[in-house]
Amino acid sequence: MRSVTTADRAPGPYRLGEEHEMLRDAVRVLADERVAPRAAEVDRTGEFPEDLRRLLADHDILALPFPTEHGGLGGELLTVCLAVEQLSRACATTGLILAVQELGSLPITLAGTAEQQARWFPALASGEQLIAFALTEAEAGSDAAALRTTARRDGEAYVIDGGKRFISHGSVADLVVVFAVTDSDAKRHARLSAFVVEVPSDGFAVTRLEHKMGIRGSPTAELAFNGLRVPAANRLGEEGDGWSIAMRTLDRSRPGIAAQAVGIAQGALEVATAYARERKQFGQRIGDFQQIGAMLADMDAGVEAARQLLYKACVEIDAGAADASRWSALCKLVAGDTAMRVTTDAVQVLGGYGYIDEFPVERMMRDAKITQLYEGTQQIQRLVIARALLGTAD
Amino acid sequence: MRIVVLTKPVPDPASGAERLLPDGRLDRAASPAVVNGNDEYVLEAALKLVEAAGEGEVILLSMAPATAPETMRKALAMGAHRGVLVTDPALEGSCAVATTRVLAAALKTIEFDLVFAGVDTSDGVAGVVPAGIAALNGLPYLSYAAGIEPDMTARRVRVRRISPTGFDVLEAAMPALISGTQALGEPRYPSLKGIMAARNKTIDTLALAELGIDPSTVGTAGAKTKVHAWEPPPPRAATRVIRDAPDEAARQVVAFLAERRLV
Numbered sequence: 001m002r003s004v005t006t007a008d009r010a011p012g013p014y015r016l017g018e019e020h021e022m023l024r025d026a027v028r029v030l031a032d033e034r035v036a037p038r039a040a041e042v043d044r045t046g047e048f049p050e051d052l053r054r055l056l057a058d059h060d061i062l063a064l065p066f067p068t069e070h071g072g073l074g075g076e077l078l079t080v081c082l083a084v085e086q087l088s089r090a091c092a093t094t095g096l097i098l099a100v101q102e103l104g105s106l107p108i109t110l111a112g113t114a115e116q117q118a119r120w121f122p123a124l125a126s127g128e129q130l131i132a133f134a135l136t137e138a139e140a141g142s143d144a145a146a147l148r149t150t151a152r153r154d155g156e157a158y159v160i161d162g163g164k165r166f167i168s169h170g171s172v173a174d175l176v177v178v179f180a181v182t183d184s185d186a187k188r189h190a191r192l193s194a195f196v197v198e199v200p201s202d203g204f205a206v207t208r209l210e211h212k213m214g215i216r217g218s219p220t221a222e223l224a225f226n227g228l229r230v231p232a233a234n235r236l237g238e239e240g241d242g243w244s245i246a247m248r249t250l251d252r253s254r255p256g257i258a259a260q261a262v263g264i265a266q267g268a269l270e271v272a273t274a275y276a277r278e279r280k281q282f283g284q285r286i287g288d289f290q291q292i293g294a295m296l297a298d299m300d301a302g303v304e305a306a307r308q309l310l311y312k313a314c315v316e317i318d319a320g321a322a323d324a325s326r327w328s329a330l331c332k333l334v335a336g337d338t339a340m341r342v343t344t345d346a347v348q349v350l351g352g353y354g355y356i357d358e359f360p361v362e363r364m365m366r367d368a369k370i371t372q373l374y375e376g377t378q379q380i381q382r383l384v385i386a387r388a389l390l391g392t393a394d
Numbered sequence: 395m396r397i398v399v400l401t402k403p404v405p406d407p408a409s410g411a412e413r414l415l416p417d418g419r420l421d422r423a424a425s426p427a428v429v430n431g432n433d434e435y436v437l438e439a440a441l442k443l444v445e446a447a448g449e450g451e452v453i454l455l456s457m458a459p460a461t462a463p464e465t466m467r468k469a470l471a472m473g474a475h476r477g478v479l480v481t482d483p484a485l486e487g488s489c490a491v492a493t494t495r496v497l498a499a500a501l502k503t504i505e506f507d508l509v510f511a512g513v514d515t516s517d518g519v520a521g522v523v524p525a526g527i528a529a530l531n532g533l534p535y536l537s538y539a540a541g542i543e544p545d546m547t548a549r550r551v552r553v554r555r556i557s558p559t560g561f562d563v564l565e566a567a568m569p570a571l572i573s574g575t576q577a578l579g580e581p582r583y584p585s586l587k588g589i590m591a592a593r594n595k596t597i598d599t600l601a602l603a604e605l606g607i608d609p610s611t612v613g614t615a616g617a618k619t620k621v622h623a624w625e626p627p628p629p630r631a632a633t634r635v636i637r638d639a640p641d642e643a644a645r646q647v648v649a650f651l652a653e654r655r656l657v
Contacts (some may be wrong), residue, residue, distance in 0.1 A: 019467055019471075019592065022589050023586060026585070059586060060585065060586040061586060063586075064590075073587060079590075168573070231445070368652070387630040
């Protein structure tokens, strides 16, 4: 008989397995060789990198989140996040191509019928089509349930009127998941429904592209819907399911943003470390000055802590943890703040060189900021976590 | 075309953590395991041949601890179709002779046209196992392949081997056993598709009893070789760096080599 004690090591994966390491390394090599050399130009021109989107498609990276029966690779959340992390380490805009592809397709994964999945997933998995997620409106950001876009039933179709703002890939996507009010009299969280809009469509227009601080190659669009007709067969779930679909989507997509943040932070740490090893002042490597060495150590500790929380959150969410919202919010909160702090410190380590575009850390610092803002601001993440802790009031 | 590739998990030479146990055997727990380098070259050759043939399979064959599937996964991700793993606690500490007998017996359970093996493995570097298996199973043995050209219609295989003057060409009837080196060409990186596809590939395990081998004749108990003594290589002498102008530097390098009768 084998005796056990309560001190037995907890079961479960606390190291990445061979498969995950292989996958991470495969994406890392591609990111180093093909993505990193383009990152500065993508940032400078602010143009969507079609070539890099093609690269991700050709190497089956965009296929990762999709089921194998529809041409995907059937990767679980951790796998997708490992890829987002490695791409973002080189270029946050490129990491976001995969993260948004997953964000946009999650409503179909979570609420789509088998027919809907078979209809849309193959072209998304092959990377031939891109998909965007359109929830936010000019007046409905953190208060997403307050949106005003409407969808009125008209025979076998819905007519959508209104508009969206801050929609990542909104101008380059072939499919846009639009959330709209189908019953304005219903309770706050039963007003919305979700629709897959196929672009181009009459009544669908891109009215503005934002000029942004960071992720400049990733187009952020304002969309206008004017009598836009969408077949009823494109509705995801039932009428009134929209809010629930959006929230469950964000529970699973926020780790993708955390992965982007960890990747950006890791990239900055590597640049700062290499610089501190090379740069000499007062006759020695600046990294050997205790103040710089300590900054690098704190940066490394922060990145690793954020990474481990992300991986753990992925595993918990995939295992169907009841508190998936909490894990998702925790990892984005920690990773986003870490990315901002680490990239800011990286600029500090490089001094004047960090402030100019001769080195990538100023770009990384600008890119990092968005991870504290989108898919729920850090304040919203804290709200989600606090609610999970406190429960609802009696 | 069916090709069996002998695949051995060895301590990762890049880990810098290879070390021996006090009894002189390799400490396999000390460093992460990877597929032996020479095995990856022959695996790449096998994958290319089966891809070119448009049909067939590449089957990995290993004798290794029960943790081997983790290491074999990379080979499956590169494109091998399935694996066969002989694993048994009694095999621990086996010498090259026992390994040869076990792999030869396991090979008899598989249908194949060709068997590929790395010429040696980076842990033991005995280099006798492939030839031994060929001898025990009555297979032609073509060693040090730098190029492999099977002819399925004629059931013959031709191997090119680098010689001081060019190539030797060896030819034999199939089935045959071929050992190869890095001269066969760089192994591929596993693709994402390959990595994910490896999840659904199977590794069949065989125990000694299934091969009809008496456990007392293998492992530490049945070992025909024993490490009597070992010591780490002497530390390298200090590197001499020449920083003079190219002409002067070249002169000094030539003088250095001439002094040691190397030029």
